[in-house]
Amino acid sequence: MTAEFPHFFLSYARMHFGDDPDLLTRKFFKDLCTDVSQLAATDQPGYMDQRHLEIGADWQSRLTLALSTCRVFVPIYSPRYFTSDYCGREWALFDHRIARHAQSNGARPEVVVPVLWTEMEADDLPDLAKSVQYSQQGMPAAYLREGLYGIMKLKRYGEEYKETVLLLAKAIIRAARNPLDPLGETDRIPLQEAHNAFAGMQRPRESLTIRVTVAACDLESLPPGRDPSFYAERPLGWNPYVPTDAGPVAQHAEEVIRSLGHRPEVRQLNGDRPDAAAPDVLLVDLWAADVDALAHDLRGANSPSSVVVLPVGQHDPQTMQHRERLESALKSSIRPSLSRSGSRRGVDRDEFDLAIGDAVEAAIGHHVRTVRVENAPPPQKRLSLRDTRPGDPESGPGRRRQGQKEE
16 A cells, blocks of 8 residues: 555544534643654545535545545544434445455455544444454553543543553554555545445434525526526525435435434525524525625524524636635624534535535534424433443453454
8 A cells, every 4th residue: 555545544433513613622632643654654644524614615535535545444433423414324335345455365454443532332332343353452541441531531541541542543544554455546435425334233312303404596686697597586595506416405314303303494595583492404595695686684583593504506706706705705704503413515516515525514503502492302411431441352342252362
């Protein structure tokens, strides 16, 4: 494998609480990269998806490339991880490589090194994760007891954190010695086409009403000179993806929300202040910035749980030409929601379904955190590894199977 390929791919479930919810994950990634780089003498130690920091970047292609070429897959186990559609797709893409290798070579290489974000029991993992041949033996007791999140939050575990990162780096380097060929461009599965490897394994969760508010022009309210090809008699008929897709984006959003087990409630922006009774996803037409009535109504549409998705069609040169100006103008109307985690700008058709799923998850998180509602999802059970002892091969989520050799 050539040097430009990363040693490992960090797969994690994004958080949606706080000003910088993934700060600790990024710190761990940086520290892990430092150790892997030092021990393996590589300038490309790892890859972490940070699309929220790369507005407008083709993050799906970058992610697919990294999963198709990295040597080791490093999933961060947490209750949220195994309910994440993104994480399930990432696992499926990497497992596709392992399966292809096994067909040609007769054995599946052990190239998955899991990390415990919170303490978890083996019985709480899906079968796919239980099958990973990786032992937690020899890891610091504080890490097994508290998880990575716990030892990062509690200052008294500073040395245990450093030891944990170093041991994980060594495990990644050992796993990277196992042969796993990179996939050529024609053999890669794009992220949006991958299935969710955890589908059917996830615990059922409570169905919620998800409000979808469409803030878009209609044929009567178009700004002067705006191409009418993307609009209908009502805002709910707006489709920025003409001619790639014939359906309105509101309809696609409905389908995604139903597939997630929730109840969509679609409405057009009408000037009423949101009642905060449900998580809210705002689908906003960039050209609403040039319509005074829509811009005014948008200022009152920011609830504490509103998340914004700004679709942009690749076959709309007029919008692409004015995009920077329109986005800047919209910021004055929807800045609180637009800057909230889960919001996305410049979403093309290939990204739309994934962006809606991410926005729904984020809106639910903001809603539960800021609003007390009778039907809010119950807090997830805190899983425990308190009975785990370092050096016990029969304990821990990656417990060694009988007969497996110790490295």
